[in-house]
Amino acid sequence: MASISRDDTNAVVIIGSGAGGGTLAHELTRRGIKVVLLEAGARQSLASFSQVPGEAFVQLTWLEPRTQSGTTTVVEDYPTLPSWTAKTVGGTTVHWTAAALRTRPWEVSPRTTYGAVDGASLIDWPLDYKELLHYYQLAEQRMVVTRRNGIPGLPASNHFKVFHYGAKRLGYKQVHTGYMAINSRPADDRGMCIQQGFCVQGCKTGAKWSTLYTEIPRAEATGNLELRAECRAVRIEHGADGRATAVVYRDPGGNEQRQKARVVCVACNAVETSRLLLLSDSAKFPHGLANSSDQVGRHFCHHTGCFVWGVFDRPIEFWRGATLAGIVLDETRHDPKRGFAGGYHLELAALDLPSIAIAGFPQTLWGRKLGFVMEHYRSMAGIFLNGEDLPRSSNRITLNPGLKDQFGLPVANIHVDDHPNNAAMRRHGQQQAKALFEAAGAIQVLMSRQTPATHNMCTARMSRDPNDGVVNAHGQAHDVANLFVSDGSAMSTSSSANPTLTIVALALRQADYIERQMSTRAI
Amino acid sequence: MGASVITGRREFLGATGVLTGMLAAGSPLALLAPSRAWALDLTTLRSEEGATLLAAARTIAPHDKLDDAPYALVVQALDGNAARDAATLVLLRQGVSDLGAGFATAAETERVTMLQVTETTPFFKSVRATTLATLYASPLVYAYFGYEGEAFSKGGYLLRGFNDLRWLPEVPPADSGPVVGADSH
Numbered sequence: 001m002a003s004i005s006r007d008d009t010n011a012v013v014i015i016g017s018g019a020g021g022g023t024l025a026h027e028l029t030r031r032g033i034k035v036v037l038l039e040a041g042a043r044q045s046l047a048s049f050s051q052v053p054g055e056a057f058v059q060l061t062w063l064e065p066r067t068q069s070g071t072t073t074v075v076e077d078y079p080t081l082p083s084w085t086a087k088t089v090g091g092t093t094v095h096w097t098a099a100a101l102r103t104r105p106w107e108v109s110p111r112t113t114y115g116a117v118d119g120a121s122l123i124d125w126p127l128d129y130k131e132l133l134h135y136y137q138l139a140e141q142r143m144v145v146t147r148r149n150g151i152p153g154l155p156a157s158n159h160f161k162v163f164h165y166g167a168k169r170l171g172y173k174q175v176h177t178g179y180m181a182i183n184s185r186p187a188d189d190r191g192m193c194i195q196q197g198f199c200v201q202g203c204k205t206g207a208k209w210s211t212l213y214t215e216i217p218r219a220e221a222t223g224n225l226e227l228r229a230e231c232r233a234v235r236i237e238h239g240a241d242g243r244a245t246a247v248v249y250r251d252p253g254g255n256e257q258r259q260k261a262r263v264v265c266v267a268c269n270a271v272e273t274s275r276l277l278l279l280s281d282s283a284k285f286p287h288g289l290a291n292s293s294d295q296v297g298r299h300f301c302h303h304t305g306c307f308v309w310g311v312f313d314r315p316i317e318f319w320r321g322a323t324l325a326g327i328v329l330d331e332t333r334h335d336p337k338r339g340f341a342g343g344y345h346l347e348l349a350a351l352d353l354p355s356i357a358i359a360g361f362p363q364t365l366w367g368r369k370l371g372f373v374m375e376h377y378r379s380m381a382g383i384f385l386n387g388e389d390l391p392r393s394s395n396r397i398t399l400n401p402g403l404k405d406q407f408g409l410p411v412a413n414i415h416v417d418d419h420p421n422n423a424a425m426r427r428h429g430q431q432q433a434k435a436l437f438e439a440a441g442a443i444q445v446l447m448s449r450q451t452p453a454t455h456n457m458c459t460a461r462m463s464r465d466p467n468d469g470v471v472n473a474h475g476q477a478h479d480v481a482n483l484f485v486s487d488g489s490a491m492s493t494s495s496s497a498n499p500t501l502t503i504v505a506l507a508l509r510q511a512d513y514i515e516r517q518m519s520t521r522a523i
Numbered sequence: 524m525g526a527s528v529i530t531g532r533r534e535f536l537g538a539t540g541v542l543t544g545m546l547a548a549g550s551p552l553a554l555l556a557p558s559r560a561w562a563l564d565l566t567t568l569r570s571e572e573g574a575t576l577l578a579a580a581r582t583i584a585p586h587d588k589l590d591d592a593p594y595a596l597v598v599q600a601l602d603g604n605a606a607r608d609a610a611t612l613v614l615l616r617q618g619v620s621d622l623g624a625g626f627a628t629a630a631e632t633e634r635v636t637m638l639q640v641t642e643t644t645p646f647f648k649s650v651r652a653t654t655l656a657t658l659y660a661s662p663l664v665y666a667y668f669g670y671e672g673e674a675f676s677k678g679g680y681l682l683r684g685f686n687d688l689r690w691l692p693e694v695p696p697a698d699s700g701p702v703v704g705a706d707s708h
Binding site: 051052053054146152153154155156157158160161162164165175176177184185192193194195196197198204205314315316317319320321352353354356357358363364366367368370371374375377378440 | 582583584585586635638642648651652655656658659660664665668669670671672673674675676678679680681684685686687688690691692693694697698699700701702703
């Protein structure tokens with residue numbers, strides 16, 4: 001690992017070490033560019049991942065206070081956890097379930113495809129799908145995604161057999177064990193999946209791709225990376241010319257430090273990325289850095305997401321096996337006849353015993369109904385609906401001056417009013433999932449409400465017109481040439497795809513651009 | 524089964540309350556526990572309050588064949604919340620008082636009726652949330668629900684039944700994938 005001086009004005013400073021930041025760090029360092037990678041969380045390892053579900057959650061999750069508002073049911077159901085994001089080296093790639101899905105061609109031109117939708121702030125992505133596809137293919141090779149590049153699929157689990165049987169009886173055509181960034185055989189100097197079912201707690205075999213044990217150590221091996229874990233960025237500074245000059249952060253002892261920078265890349269997951277830009281206000285940028293358009297924090301998307309559970313009268317033991325290894329792709333299309341714009345995925349999903357009770361059911365479930373379902377825990381099957389969330393300008397991350405964190409900084413408030421399109425899509429998806437389980441013989445079907453989002457997107461979105469977003473097609477801030485957004489915040493819209501593959505693809509593309517810009521001294 | 528309330532000596536010794544019980548003979552928990560008799564000290568709540576909360580937890584998450592012991596862990600968690608936060612103590616104490624002295628010994632249908640009245644209150648939400656978060660997180664109950672917990676130390680389920688379901692047809696290879704390593708077994 002390199003040691004980079006805090007006064008080194010040639011360093012690229014990346015804030016956040018997840019899918020975007022970790023990948024970008026590797027891509028830049030392997031080209032000889034010096035990178036300081038700041039990460040708020042601690043560094044775990046395959047050996048240190050807790051396998052006690054509640055402990056693992058605490059080990060990996062951002063648990064500092066946030067507030068929320070709006071009509072979303074998350075406000076009522078999860079008052080202290082509006083969003084489920086990670087705080088650990090590797091970010092959400094440590095807790096993700098590894099569904100590596102591409103956005104579809106029409107999903108990057110949703111404004112054109114769906115037309116004007118009342119109450120939605122849709123824009124088309126400012127890049128060509130063909131170019132995105134090129135980077136998807138690179139990302140899939142790097143992450144060793146199953147069913148791509150000749151990599152075999154994961155084998156069908158008991159849980160998937162139920163899902164597949166119901167889906168086929170319902171008439172679905174595209175049903176398989178998914179495009180997963182989980183090794184179905186040893187590859188990439190990592191082991192294969194042993195179907196232990198503990199994906200979300202941190203994969204102890206390393207079969208699941210995570211920047212923690214792929215991109216980051218490989219970046220360290222170049223000699224060009226200095227990872228500073230447990231270091232919290234609190235402010236990005238700029239010079240008289242409006243260019244970013246340094247990142248102020250708190251070191252593990254809580255002391256303020258200042259790292260000078262030639263380029264700054266923000267990849268803190270959408271909530272904290274927005275918060276950091278808003279906290280970096282100045283006389284030149286009175287509403288926050290890169291926010292002359294007043295778009296930072298707006299258009300927050302989180303996917304239409306909820307669980308549907310089938311209760312059967314025969315054992316399934318759905319905790320055995322890769323947590324999310326199953327998908328129906330047939331509903332991922334734009335078909336207004338269904339009563340909503342955009343599409344969704346039906347994804348196989350299991351939860352461990354403690355988590356299903358806390359997060360799997362409506363918060364109004366108790367008594368004999370709850371007892372019945374829990375007594376059938378070993379005979380349950382689950383589906384997570386993951387659908388395109390339409391952006392609203394008023395769904396946004398703001399600073400809440402009424403609540404301060406340990407450093408005295410206002411926390412983020414997440415405001416979400418569910419769009420009627422989401423409600424219609426959720427109803428449709430719930431009915432389809434219910435029909436799927438009933439076709440497989442379920443004796444009862446239950447539905448959760450919207451769950452706290454781990455897919456947080458679009459709050460510093462790419463836009464052709466600087467008035468519509470925060471960054472250009474390369475994630476470069478419209479206002480600040482040497483400031484980049486390198487996480488899901490930069491996505492122009494949410495699409496129906498779990499976002500990690502897109503974040504990695506965009507980071508690979510961004511690395512090419514940053515290298516070109518640095519070599520021509522444009523930045 | 525059936526938590527009883529002992530007052531006197533333990534409260535004299537500093538604990539504010541205590542819950543005791545006896546594991547049913549043949550209970551899976553009895554195999555794990557050093558003794559069938561158990562006792563759990565409360566630091567903030569009184570014994571009678573603990574008994575009411577234990578009955579509330581049993582009503583919220585009823586499992587007839589599950590011993591009182593894991594429900595007592597819920598009371599312990601609530602007691603801990605009350606010890607850490609004065610507002611929680613007030614909330615729980617008032618809620619218990621509102622349920623009344625007869626709650627713990629009332630029939631289940633009566634307890635359900637009494638809790639339904641409180642369903643939207645912070646008291647109920649707090650007790651429900653702690654019940655779910657504690658009861659099902661206790662390794663004491665894993666066996667009862669058939670849950671197997673961590674499996675890494677046992678090599679996962681790849682060769683131990685992740686695909687042993689036989690009441691539905693097998694998935695065609697195109698929609699599945701090879702079980703690497705299965706040939707040697």
